Amino acid sequence: xxxxxxxxxxxxxxxxxxxxxxxxxxxxxxxxxxxxxxxxxxxxxxxxxxxxxxxxxxxxxxxxxxxxxxxxxxxxxxxxxxxxxxxxxxxxxxxxxxxxxxxxxxxxxxxxxxxxxxxxxxxxxxxxxxxxxxxxxxxxxxxxxxxxxxxxxxxxxxxxxxxxxxxxxxxxxxxxxxxxxxxxxxxxxxxxxxxxxxxxxxxxxxxxxxxxxxxxxxxxxxxxxxxxxxxxxxxxxxxxxxxxxxxxxxxxxxxxxxxxxxxxxxxxxxxx
Amino acid sequence: xxxxxxxxxxxxxxxxxxxxxxxxxxxxxxxxxxxxxxxxxxxxxxxxxxxxxxxxxxxxxxxxxxxxxxxxxxxxxxxxxxxxxxxxxxxxxxxxxxxxxxxxxxxxxxxxxxxxxxxxxxxxxxxxxxxxxxxxxxxxxxxxxxxxxxxxxxxxxxxxxxxxxxxxxxxxxxxxxxxxxxxxxxxxxxxxxxxxxxxxxxxxxxxxxxxxxxxxxxxxxxxxxxxxxxxxxxxxxxxxxxxxxxxxxxxxxxxxxxxxxxxxxxxxxxxxxxxxxxxxxxxxxxxxxxxxxxxxxxxxxxxxxxxxxxxxxxxxxxxxxxxxxxxxxxxxxxxxxxxxxxxxxxxxxxxxxxxxx
Numbered sequence: 001x002x003x004x005x006x007x008x009x010x011x012x013x014x015x016x017x018x019x020x021x022x023x024x025x026x027x028x029x030x031x032x033x034x035x036x037x038x039x040x041x042x043x044x045x046x047x048x049x050x051x052x053x054x055x056x057x058x059x060x061x062x063x064x065x066x067x068x069x070x071x072x073x074x075x076x077x078x079x080x081x082x083x084x085x086x087x088x089x090x091x092x093x094x095x096x097x098x099x100x101x102x103x104x105x106x107x108x109x110x111x112x113x114x115x116x117x118x119x120x121x122x123x124x125x126x127x128x129x130x131x132x133x134x135x136x137x138x139x140x141x142x143x144x145x146x147x148x149x150x151x152x153x154x155x156x157x158x159x160x161x162x163x164x165x166x167x168x169x170x171x172x173x174x175x176x177x178x179x180x181x182x183x184x185x186x187x188x189x190x191x192x193x194x195x196x197x198x199x200x201x202x203x204x205x206x207x208x209x210x211x212x213x214x215x216x217x218x219x220x221x222x223x224x225x226x227x228x229x230x231x232x233x234x235x236x237x238x239x240x241x242x243x244x245x246x247x248x249x250x251x252x253x254x255x256x257x258x259x260x261x262x263x264x265x266x267x268x269x270x271x272x
Numbered sequence: 273x274x275x276x277x278x279x280x281x282x283x284x285x286x287x288x289x290x291x292x293x294x295x296x297x298x299x300x301x302x303x304x305x306x307x308x309x310x311x312x313x314x315x316x317x318x319x320x321x322x323x324x325x326x327x328x329x330x331x332x333x334x335x336x337x338x339x340x341x342x343x344x345x346x347x348x349x350x351x352x353x354x355x356x357x358x359x360x361x362x363x364x365x366x367x368x369x370x371x372x373x374x375x376x377x378x379x380x381x382x383x384x385x386x387x388x389x390x391x392x393x394x395x396x397x398x399x400x401x402x403x404x405x406x407x408x409x410x411x412x413x414x415x416x417x418x419x420x421x422x423x424x425x426x427x428x429x430x431x432x433x434x435x436x437x438x439x440x441x442x443x444x445x446x447x448x449x450x451x452x453x454x455x456x457x458x459x460x461x462x463x464x465x466x467x468x469x470x471x472x473x474x475x476x477x478x479x480x481x482x483x484x485x486x487x488x489x490x491x492x493x494x495x496x497x498x499x500x501x502x503x504x505x506x507x508x509x510x511x512x513x514x515x516x517x518x519x520x521x522x523x524x525x526x527x528x529x530x531x532x533x534x535x536x537x538x539x540x541x542x543x544x545x546x547x548x549x550x551x552x553x554x555x556x557x558x559x560x561x562x563x564x565x566x567x568x569x570x571x572x573x574x575x576x577x578x579x580x581x582x583x584x585x586x587x588x589x590x591x592x593x594x595x596x597x598x599x600x601x602x603x604x605x606x607x608x609x610x611x612x613x614x615x616x617x618x619x620x621x622x623x624x625x626x627x628x629x
Contacts, residue, residue, distance in 0.1 A: 030544055031537075031540045031541040031543070031544035031545075032541070055533075055536075055537075055570070056569045056570075056573060057533070057536050057565075057566040057567070057569035057570045058529075058533045058536075058566075059477075059479050059529045059533070061479040062479055062484070062529060062530065062533055065484075066484060162487075162488060163488070205487075205488050207487075
């Protein structure tokens, strides 16, 4: 769901055609589905509606089967995470027949955006690489630790995300900011820019798994995504793994597996 | 080996392909100024095994050895060129079946020594992609490469064809071929073609329940094949007792609908990922009109279009090896005789694509 809307003229799902205090907004458009922000449920409580439209190329029976299975699987994974205290949005409602899943709207900005803003605001150091030692790195290091801990808790629950990137994590606005500034971005105090809870989102590719291989690939995907999105902070990724280790008891085995995965890449070498 | 004179108007390559059961030899010319390719000849001979069986490496290799001279002579006759006009001999380095690859590599080396022409080893997958681009004119598409041995979703970035998604076990074409064996459908002209024709006879458009195995941009077909085989056995049992049951046509229809939906889905995900709305289908399974139709429906929804070729270029052929080999040759690439090996494992992303920006 990371792509910005390419085409704007989509018919919204029927539920969003009913009266609400504000018009639904299309937030993201991926290959799979679309994410809307809507106040359909309560006038003062925005929620996120993930809609999987039917695919014209697919046989109708197969289409209905897949949509149903995926909506329910995502809802189950979120529910499981929620129960175990992993920071994910709450599930409000599902209608697997109509192809939608309604969730809590997490107020905040993607971690990717926050990190880039924060890095962009600093003067270019000689090394262009952020040094982990220097004192004013503390907020960023702390954010890395919160990310590692969130993933640790996720894996502890027996769930792998399948598409971990800094775009699929929301840095939740701290409580005192939540009700004054509405959703105005960037107006936050500099020192507090990296504060807040890290909430994991988009479980469309998540599976229930406790295999070391799957967990290691999860970390590897994030490591690669992190390296290409935030090359200047690449060195700090070690902090993510460190705090992952502190949160999750089985982490050492996963990190050993990660070494193997790094060597071969995500794909195994295969026959022609 | 002399350098190419600058006055030359065209460069000519002869390509030898034999990584699976098709032996293909093709001759292509590139205009030296515009680079535009012209197919001079494209000859193919297919080793067809009896219904219910697949092609074994040793029999396939024997077929290639027996037919190489005949096919090569035909290709030269069709092209109407003299041997002295040929600039290089291109051959498939891999991936593919070991024994057939080796037979054709030996033949290519022989031609190279006999005629004193440089050799160019070509990656089979890159051959498919380059030929597909040349024929359809798709400039920078997401490529779905689907054949009996390969299933990959590929996009070009920075001098390499990068694999975004692929099968985790058997290729989609292998799944179809092996199911044709279960049903003992003819392998002539190709098992997949006969499955496609049989699927059209499925009367009620029933979809039997088969597993659907997509994981991100990757997919898996072995479980689907097992389930389809089970259903086929169940059908035969019931039919033997004279009970009412679904038909082989229904099975073929359900299998195609399921595996093609998976392929279209992973392709769509790759297109969303790289932000492209062109899709090119290459490889033997790419001839399937139902797959092309489904892909077209998906691409149209994204405001794009699908590019596909017909059996002359989709199914393994010598011309694609000649074309991709000549592109590399023009950038100065040569395969010295002592390095003119072949390999069963040769990933698409291992090739440095010097000829593209």
